[in-house]
Amino acid sequence: MAAREAILLIALFAVISHVIFRQWEVMHCFVVLSLLVFIPAVLSTPLVSDFGIPCGLALGFTTYFAALLVSITLYRISPFHPIARYPGPLLAKISKIYHVSKIWSGKQHVYLQRLHEKYGDIVRIGPNELSIRDVSCITPALGAQGMPKGPMFNGRHLWPETHSLIGFRDPKEHQRRRRRWNRAFNTASVKEFNPIIQARVQELGDAFAAREGQVLDLAEWIGFFTYDFMGDMVFGGWTHMVREGADHNGLWQLIKSGMKVSFVYEHIPWLSYYVKKLPGAGSDLKMMRAMAFGQTEKRYATATTTRDLFYYLTNEDGSEKVDPPKAVVISDGALALIAGSDTTSTVLSSTFYCLLRNPETYKRLQEEVDMFYPAGESSLDPKHLPEMHYLEAVIMEGLRLFPAVPSGTQRAPEVGKGGKAIGPYYVPEGTQTRLHFWSIHRDPRNFSHPEMFWPDRWLIAEGLQECVDGKLVHNPNAWLPFSFGPSNCVGKNLALQEMRMLVCHLVQRFNFRFADGYDPAQYERDWQDRFVVMIGQLPVMIERRA
Numbered sequence: 001m002a003a004r005e006a007i008l009l010i011a012l013f014a015v016i017s018h019v020i021f022r023q024w025e026v027m028h029c030f031v032v033l034s035l036l037v038f039i040p041a042v043l044s045t046p047l048v049s050d051f052g053i054p055c056g057l058a059l060g061f062t063t064y065f066a067a068l069l070v071s072i073t074l075y076r077i078s079p080f081h082p083i084a085r086y087p088g089p090l091l092a093k094i095s096k097i098y099h100v101s102k103i104w105s106g107k108q109h110v111y112l113q114r115l116h117e118k119y120g121d122i123v124r125i126g127p128n129e130l131s132i133r134d135v136s137c138i139t140p141a142l143g144a145q146g147m148p149k150g151p152m153f154n155g156r157h158l159w160p161e162t163h164s165l166i167g168f169r170d171p172k173e174h175q176r177r178r179r180r181w182n183r184a185f186n187t188a189s190v191k192e193f194n195p196i197i198q199a200r201v202q203e204l205g206d207a208f209a210a211r212e213g214q215v216l217d218l219a220e221w222i223g224f225f226t227y228d229f230m231g232d233m234v235f236g237g238w239t240h241m242v243r244e245g246a247d248h249n250g251l252w253q254l255i256k257s258g259m260k261v262s263f264v265y266e267h268i269p270w271l272s273y274y275v276k277k278l279p280g281a282g283s284d285l286k287m288m289r290a291m292a293f294g295q296t297e298k299r300y301a302t303a304t305t306t307r308d309l310f311y312y313l314t315n316e317d318g319s320e321k322v323d324p325p326k327a328v329v330i331s332d333g334a335l336a337l338i339a340g341s342d343t344t345s346t347v348l349s350s351t352f353y354c355l356l357r358n359p360e361t362y363k364r365l366q367e368e369v370d371m372f373y374p375a376g377e378s379s380l381d382p383k384h385l386p387e388m389h390y391l392e393a394v395i396m397e398g399l400r401l402f403p404a405v406p407s408g409t410q411r412a413p414e415v416g417k418g419g420k421a422i423g424p425y426y427v428p429e430g431t432q433t434r435l436h437f438w439s440i441h442r443d444p445r446n447f448s449h450p451e452m453f454w455p456d457r458w459l460i461a462e463g464l465q466e467c468v469d470g471k472l473v474h475n476p477n478a479w480l481p482f483s484f485g486p487s488n489c490v491g492k493n494l495a496l497q498e499m500r501m502l503v504c505h506l507v508q509r510f511n512f513r514f515a516d517g518y519d520p521a522q523y524e525r526d527w528q529d530r531f532v533v534m535i536g537q538l539p540v541m542i543e544r545r546a
């Protein structure tokens with residue numbers, strides 16, 4: 001065969017490979033190696049006899065990969081691509097690597113918001129991914145008749161052998177697995193968790209009292225609190241970061257460093273599929289799992305019947321005929337620890353940041369707290385919380401402005417069932433769809449003065465306060481910090497209760513102010529969206545109230 005014919009044949013096979021990858025989304029190492037190594041090597045044989053081994057192979061492989069890349073690029077930017085009709089940056093249409101490069105610094109929330117401002121309510125942010133900020137799409141995408149979870153849930157968790165609840169993409173399987181969690185977090189069960197919350201809130205309050213007059217990093221200490229608390233909930237006690245004033249066993253750091261890479265994997269799920277096979281890969285996750293395993297063993301051994309989350313996850317309440325295997329309990333326990341601690345701590349820190357930047361809201365909150373819990377009355381007793389509308393509004397507003405999962409969640413049409421109409425849009429099969437909470441929360445069509453920390457909006461909307469500033473734009477359906485539908489945040493009730501109790505207690509006992517010399521704008525500069533948020537320091541001076 002002449003060299004020219006060999007090159008044409010190699011190019012043709014590259015295009016066929018592209019069709020195979022596109023059609024069947026092959027991941028199996030043997031098939032991938034065959035398509036990317038074996039086939040071009042065999043097809044290069046005529047070139048090897050003409051040009052020698054190194055030059056023949058180099059020419060063959062270069063031709064093959066160049067043709068493959070050209071074929072992929074042309075298809076992705078062509079009008080024949082299933083989501084060609086949706087606008088977006090050209091390079092984003094070609095490869096998700098472009099998106100990752102834009103968000104590497106941790107500012108995905110702002111980047112996507114800008115894209116929506118430029119391109120509209122639906123933007124193509126990857127070859128096969130859309131971002132939506134249209135409220136009419138929430139129920140069709142996330143509701144009971146919506147779409148299952150998208151592939152980012154595989155990528156982020158490194159394709160585990162035993163999935164935790166969050167990783168289940170099959171809706172039926174997910175619903176079955178979620179029953180235990182629903183029992184744990186219904187309103188009645190959450191009430192039973194109050195003593196666990198109270199003990200940890202008191203401990204944090206006492207630690208602050210002991211550090212009166214000092215500057216400390218409020219964000220860090222709130223993080224200690226949420227980790228300690230989730231350790232209690234999941235394993236009946238684990239860390240004592242507040243007591244020790246430090247993360248001595250490195251748990252928090254371990255989770256944070258794991259999150260730094262997992263946000264890349266959620267965008268390029270196939271990458272984690274292969275990286276996972278490398279020796280030493282995913283060591284953070286493995287270490288975390290080993291720690292969770294040790295704690296699970298201990299908790300089983302103590303055989304307590306405390307009604308914590310473990311009680312429900314292990315079926316100690318006896319609601320199901322068969323107890324779940326230990327591997328499942330470990331996976332779900334580790335999930336609870338991650339999903340329940342960082343989220344709550346970043347929202348709490350961000351809410352305090354907003355209060356400190358808006359002293360009049362802080363003052364008004366303190367007045368409400370003082371009215372319900374005057375000096376001498378224990379603010380650990382949650383009996384007045386349901387009547388504290390301003391406290392509730394402050395927390396809702398903190399969650400609106402600084403949601404813990406700002407870039408929202410991902411769904412995709414069920415494989416083999418065709419595309420799906422989502423509000424005014426059609427989402428073809430094979431397309432991932434992201435609802436961008438940050439943009440929805442800060443859209444003036446949903447909320448007046450969307451960039452402002454203004455808890456009053458919630459009171460005005462409820463008819464508890466008059467609107468003196470013209471007409472209020474307020475769409476409660478556009479408030480999505482806990483997502484929506486059957487896969488929304490199962491821990492919502494617990495998170496809200498924990499936040500109410502902590503904010504109320506700290507505001508009753510202390511005055512906080514930014515530390516001298518601290519530039520508050522730094523807080524937002526440090527705020528990073530890496531699926532869950534990573535925050536910087538929040539240095540504050542603590543004063544005890546009389």
Ligand code: HEM
Binds near residue numbers: 347409482483488489
């Ligand atoms: C302010 C605090 C919190 C926020 C803002 C938050 C937000 C979220 C969001 C946005 C999701 C994704 C839902 C989706 O994909 O549609 C989620 C899932 C989840 N959250 Fe939370 N969360 C918080 C606290 C908690 C707590 C305290 C727990 C307790 C363990 C928890 C447990 C979970 C679990 C298990 C899932 C997976 C649910 C499923 O797949 O069915 N979260 N959370």
